Amino acid sequence: MENSQSSSFSLPLRGVIPPMVTPLNEDYSLDTESLEKLIHHILEGGVKGLFILGTTGEGPSLPYQLRHEMVQEVCRIVASRVPVLVCITDTIFSEAIGLAHKAHEAGAAAVVTAPPYYFPLNATDLYQYIEQMAAALPLPLFLYNIPSHTKTAFSDETILKAAKLSNVIGYKDSTCDMLGFHRLHPLLDVNFTQLIGPEELLGEFVLMGGHGGVSGGANVFPKLYTSLCQAALQGDIEKVVKLQNKVGEVSATLYSLDGQSGTSVLQGIKLALSVMGICQEHLAPPLRQLGKEKKNMVEKFLNAFNF
Amino acid sequence: MENSQSSSFSLPLRGVIPPMVTPLNEDYSLDTESLEKLIHHILEGGVKGLFILGTTGEGPSLPYQLRHEMVQEVCRIVASRVPVLVCITDTIFSEAIGLAHKAHEAGAAAVVTAPPYYFPLNATDLYQYIEQMAAALPLPLFLYNIPSHTKTAFSDETILKAAKLSNVIGYKDSTCDMLGFHRLHPLLDVNFTQLIGPEELLGEFVLMGGHGGVSGGANVFPKLYTSLCQAALQGDIEKVVKLQNKVGEVSATLYSLDGQSGTSVLQGIKLALSVMGICQEHLAPPLRQLGKEKKNMVEKFLNAFNF
């Protein structure tokens, strides 16, 4: 059965599920050789799943053909070792659904959607969109709140209402808004998975009851993030503070190579992976790869960084 | 020669170039019969061009196959009577370029792009994107500033720099920011076309030196908008004020049927066109068509409205 994997994870999903980058060749085709190396590198770090084609995966910049290929290849390489979550966020409804079917066929565990990101939507628009989508999906759905990129945000009310749909099983929050977590957490079912995007907040999010993180840095240093998450799940505060500070160092250097631009996180991650020999640094337009000089800074950082 | 049309307009482009809606069937396929009626209706109103697949045209919500079909059909029906401008704004670079080539083959006059609308870009990112795109285009390019939908805005500097690229020939401003117009206008070449999106500002924009408008309401009442633009080009202030107030009535009723939501403009336009028997009211997700009760309000408005 191609989708045997979808029943292979129990809820809530706990731990680190990295938002994997999409390794590209210079002509923006999928670099499958690097993909194998990358997945091997990440899985060795003890992650509990893979989240592909999201923001860090450059999903919205990639042709559908490539996204389908990525889903196929990732599921093949992972071979059910961990659940694969496929981000299907799109402005074209039928393409989002098409990608979900591809994910199902390939053996992915679930799909993820942020609000469609061109038209600003009100709460009624958004809820009806989610309801319509959930009804058409062959897999469970995670909601993804990232108004910095989609403008439209999930309100508390929309999340609570959508969480009652039978195949909506979790929520990834990339708002940096811990207040929102505290408001929602006591109102959601204990099995409804709550994950956090910004890795700078992973420690406290899990300490306070969150289930895990979709941490971009886990592409580069998977063990740092899984150790941090584990320490938080175990209530080892001293270790949480120590490892969270290490994560802060990653943010302050690797994610700030091109000033505080919104895209410098992705630039830093791909550049580090390229220095480490895991994949190439190519980014699909509109993102730009950084120059030689930055590469030297990254090399220096990687040599000095330990945790 | 398939692109004979691209030389058929002189610069700057002056007048009203409506952002045409995309007539859809209930299954979201292109309703070509309605398309013929709609184009006939609009061209009769004296417009100076057609702008297709933009925001009002729901471009970002439509599958590429449908966008290509729309370009083909519009160019066929228009048959070079007015220039056709094709909006290619997208998050997938290669699809934007693909659509531009389709536009060129079909005989469109120019293409239009807003910034790609998922990743927030800084000025360097955006300029390099535009430069890379302009170099790959077979047609002249208009820039399109609509940060309410794309988040990323064109800064003055980016517009001035991009305006020096040989095939960048104009700029559509949907920011509602007249200060920006006044800053830029004296610094741009006299042949660089400046068009305004928000029709509530069309009169003063043209009075103060702008060239014309991409007015959504011209789908419904093309003559109202062309008369307003004409009055402004001729400096007939009394008429401008009178017609601009009429435009204000359209905004206050037809565009506010579902509160002040960001999508109510499109809902109102398609509903009015459906009441007038020109096309159906279907909107592609994530937009929602309005109910029966609103239809009655629109009927009443259309019966009472004259100018």
Added chain:
Amino acid sequence: MENSQSSSFSLPLRGVIPPMVTPLNEDYSLDTESLEKLIHHILEGGVKGLFILGTTGEGPSLPYQLRHEMVQEVCRIVASRVPVLVCITDTIFSEAIGLAHKAHEAGAAAVVTAPPYYFPLNATDLYQYIEQMAAALPLPLFLYNIPSHTKTAFSDETILKAAKLSNVIGYKDSTCDMLGFHRLHPLLDVNFTQLIGPEELLGEFVLMGGHGGVSGGANVFPKLYTSLCQAALQGDIEKVVKLQNKVGEVSATLYSLDGQSGTSVLQGIKLALSVMGICQEHLAPPLRQLGKEKKNMVEKFLNAFNF
């Protein structure tokens, strides 16, 4: 009769009513000698009133004693030649009312208030505040919308409701939002005065039916702004465009001496007046006066500028 002046103007108030700067000595006391020169300079330019202690007048930065002195001195020097409008915007209700009484005693024509600027208020809060204030005032009241400084904005509904209070006679809009003007204008009484703050929009505002402007640049070049407003009132578009471009030059140079900071308008105006020998360039904290180098730039600009 000390308040004979309050009946000396007819509604709507038309023309340019400059937001006068407050001339200060180095120790931040009132420089009354400069005040005489400044008022003489401005009145010669044909303005229709004076607006004191507003944003350009640094009202919120000045001790109440100084504000009272300013009201007293301005009314004395103006001697009923034009109406004096006193801005009483404050976070302390009783001090705002106290200043209004001082204005009344001194012979001012009206007072002006923006929303109190510390607590963010909702529409109910704001309307009740205005209602409570209007009931306590000895003079007619203008509303002042400047959310860039107060955060809280007047909504259309609040303005329309407040405009029905018997002593609320006008509205100054500093939002740069021409859409708001077009929405409100047809709904307000013909005698309810509508003035615009941003001078870059003065021409079109008056062409489209607005009554006049509270233009900061009229401190420096009163005739430029009164000529522009006059041309607009007379429908002389060519002249409007020409003079509006001159106003644009002032913005692009004099108001941009310290980058695009929110305070560079005031810095530029006081520096120009100081170069012209009309008053000193001192600004009360938190504003900072600019250095020598900028003074030379201003001198050059003033020598070259003509209209």
Added chain:
Amino acid sequence: MENSQSSSFSLPLRGVIPPMVTPLNEDYSLDTESLEKLIHHILEGGVKGLFILGTTGEGPSLPYQLRHEMVQEVCRIVASRVPVLVCITDTIFSEAIGLAHKAHEAGAAAVVTAPPYYFPLNATDLYQYIEQMAAALPLPLFLYNIPSHTKTAFSDETILKAAKLSNVIGYKDSTCDMLGFHRLHPLLDVNFTQLIGPEELLGEFVLMGGHGGVSGGANVFPKLYTSLCQAALQGDIEKVVKLQNKVGEVSATLYSLDGQSGTSVLQGIKLALSVMGICQEHLAPPLRQLGKEKKNMVEKFLNAFNF
């Protein structure tokens, strides 16, 4: 010695320092009788200081005479049992300094300032303002970041630079931005006090290394907040989560009586204190006290709430 108290606290200041409300009579004069009761109630809860005349204390709405009286009375009643921090945030520089001198004479321990809240300031403006103020102060200074009310925010750079001034000893962050805490914390001296405003984040803030909170709810339930802070300082996560959820209940009920308005926190606190017989519910304009119906809701909440 009148200022013997200023040396009575060691740095960093740890624990809960409530932002005390200002008890008012119906005519907005200071209700000193209630003030005694309130201080007694709060000190019994084990707080480590009092923060007066801040946002919760309605400082910016109160006449200076009343602020001076408040400082005098609080210091008298507290009688050096805990340090008193006086918020001097203002738009009039000389009044801010005047209040600081009053605080010094009365025996307060430190003063606190947010950016002046009328003019939007850039980083240079703000730093020079703080430098100028620090040089003129007779007491140590805490910085206070609350851009929701002041618009101007302290940037990381400004805080780090200001923290080097000899009498700048701490920072209160009311931005709800935990990312900012994680960026700044490793860069600040271990004795530089970091306090958090939003009480919904108190637990994690202290767990991750912050020193304490300026929690509005501690006016009503001082022991709840001091217990939460204590649990966090001791690393008792289970207790932190339990008590933090209790704090969440306070937010979800007491602070939401008038919708999500920016002022409903203050309305809820004063109404609860009035139901408890500690002070009257009067709020200075522009804030409005809530009606009877809400009072019943608060009574019910207070009867049912335990922790």
